[in-house]
Amino acid sequence: MGKKRPDVRNNTILEVRDLRVYYHTSLGAVRAVEGVSFDLRAGERLGLVGESGSGKSTVAMALMRLIKPPGRIESGQALFEGSDLLALPEQQMRRRRLAAIALVAQGAMNSLNPVIRVRRQFADALRDHGVALTRSALEERIHELLATVGLGPEVADKYPHELSGGMKQRVVIAIAISLRARVIIADEPTSALDVVVQRQVVETLRRVQEKIGASILLVGHDMGLMAQVVDRLGVMYAGALAEVCGVGAIFREPLHPYSQLLIASLPTLDRKGAFQGIPGLPPSLLNRPRGCSFRSRCPHAMERCESEAPNLREVRPDHFVACHLYQTSAPRRELQTALGD
């Protein structure tokens, strides 16, 4: 972190366009993700931050094609290594999971099978993806993977309940990188951990990502964690991206009123009393209001915000905002066309 990263601007590895995911309930369609577009660049750590119900986890699950009914991917594309993940037959998608695009799930420490030892959890994952190794080669591979996340070889003999939360989460990370996936989607990977352990786990994740040269999409709610970890940040609100830009820019000069208020709501250890809540609540995703979904809480709401939903546009170099405040002058590019092809 802090160190200069190579310009990876046009080196896109995962291209998400106009993703829509609805949950079909008896009351109607909950439009959880409503037109999300972004690029994940090679080798970068992109954060997706939002509050509960903003759709951030739904985006992560949709990219893994793990949305379960009543949820459904309504439209969109996720272009990855020449194919659209959202259009692949399930069998092919299954082969890509873990091997090409791996998930470190929310509360992942509970995603380990409690009745089998860590060794077999690795072995099963590798075998399912057609990795045939001799017993000793497999053992060596597992030890190497465990070492990568800072765990000793003895961990292979343990059952999940014998490990602490942080150790389990590191085992999950080791499995996620076991086939050198190009993209790691980490959905709230540390939300159940104490801050000290959180730091260790996140630093482990960052180290292994840099080692294998993967890209990370880090999904979470903690702006502090994002500031420490990611290169670029997308701020989600009510199922759409409000702002996407470099992490430095968003903390230095957030443009979207929601980003501004969100950052102002963070308590710090520096100044006492210097934080304030955001009045109001997000809109219902069942009956989305017309226009901008933030307007009812926005101190800058204008007439235009009531009738027209703002598009995500590039208003400064590599700084995308969905807000009418910045759309008076001609936009640099709209995301759809800017990074399309």
Place this chain on the structure above:
Amino acid sequence: MTDLLEARAVTKVFGGGMGGRRMIAVEDFSLAIADQPPSITALVGESGSGKTTLARLLLGLIDPTEGEVLYKGADIRTLSGSNLREFRRDVQVIFQDPFEAYNPFYRVDHVLETPVLNFGLAGSRREARRMIEETLRIVGLRPEETLGRYPHQLSGGQRQRIMVARALLIRPRVIVADEPVSMVDASLRATILTSLRELHDKFGISLIYITHDLTTAYQVSQNVIVLYRGLIAEAGDVEKVVGDPKHPYTRLLIGSIPHPDPNRTWKGEGAPSAEGARATDNSCRFAPRCPAAMAICCESAPPLFRTDAHQAAACFLYREGDVVSGAEIGEIMIPSDGPSVAHAPIAESAEIRPDA
């Protein structure tokens, strides 16, 4: 003067029966909350630090294995009749999970009406209604949008604010808030914490704010007690403890907080990775993870040493300082800057930003 609520050398041990493993959740903990002036004390600790056990001990929900919890000088286990009612009224709680605190079959009105009826706070139904509406406005909720609803129709933040309102309605002297904002989004967290502070500032209610989050503890409290595996690691003026932490554990904790500022990155090495390492009974519990551990740390457990007028750390690095006994811990705390108001009637209140 007798303190309103006092924990005196409280120890709580779980298990140990039938050959099971003994787990010391809280050991030799002392804290006194005076009625006047009102104070805000934060208890900060990670999972396994004993902070929730302490909350339950202070509320009388569980009994200490050793030591005692006193309400106006009387052991709460001995309270009965009107004294017990008084205790139940004066000491209120806000729990962590606003989703579990409600019976889903009752409208939220029920949560608010029950204490009013139980404690006979209002002379008539109309007065009860007025009090409830008034209190909801104080915590920033619009009564017309809140009353008559079922819990599932409200957001987590709204539910938690109703819990704050319920606690306030009873006009207690002290509120024990156990992780009141850990399940609430950032934008609402600030609003709820502000509501809690206002209970202190405007109504003279003392707060015991229990959290894993040192940042919000810093924002809310005057004094802080940092717990590590059931023992006090460091205590004192929150400005001192956060600004110039003494105990290596407090330093580790502060160093691990992800600051919402990309220019202020995590510094130095991460934690020495000895998670799960167990210290023996007669050694410092932090020694296996401590970068500054000395021989003495493995031989005996450090008492609290005074490092400053309003700061003490349980660490042998500071063994030049005076030992602070449990009974003296109050002297470490800075005196309250809160208003020394008499029990303010709710009707005089100003509102706090209604917004929901």
